[in-house]
Amino acid sequence: xxxxxxxxxxxxxxxxxxxxxxxxxxxxxxxxxxxxxxxxxxxxxxxxxxxxxxxxxxxxxxxxxxxxxxxx
Numbered sequence: 859x860x861x862x863x864x865x866x867x868x869x870x871x872x873x874x875x876x877x878x879x880x881x882x883x884x885x886x887x888x889x890x891x892x893x894x895x896x897x898x899x900x901x902x903x904x905x906x907x908x909x910x911x912x913x914x915x916x917x918x919x920x921x922x923x924x925x926x927x928x929x930x
Contacts, residue, residue, distance in 0.1 A: 863908040864917040865891045871907055 873893050876882050885895040885904075896905045909917060 863891075863894060863910050864912040865894070865908040866917055866920075 871893055873884065873887060876884055876893060876896055881898050881900070883897055883899050884893055885897055887893045887895075892907070894906065894908050896907070897903065
């Protein structure tokens with residue numbers, strides 16, 4: 859399945875690093891954006907790397923704010 863989630867990367871979470879941890883399972887990833895959802899194999903914890911709480915323009919607004927402030 860395909861779904862869209864706003865995604866920002868000021869840090870990088872490498873797929874290879876996650877795959878080295880036996881108790882973690884990657885639930886969702888893409889070639890373009892990388893890993894999005896990871897869970898413990900027990901199902902006790904879920905980690906989301908994107909911003910599914912954002913509406914359509916939130917990430918764009920933050921990007922433009924940072925540009926205007928001179929933040930790379």
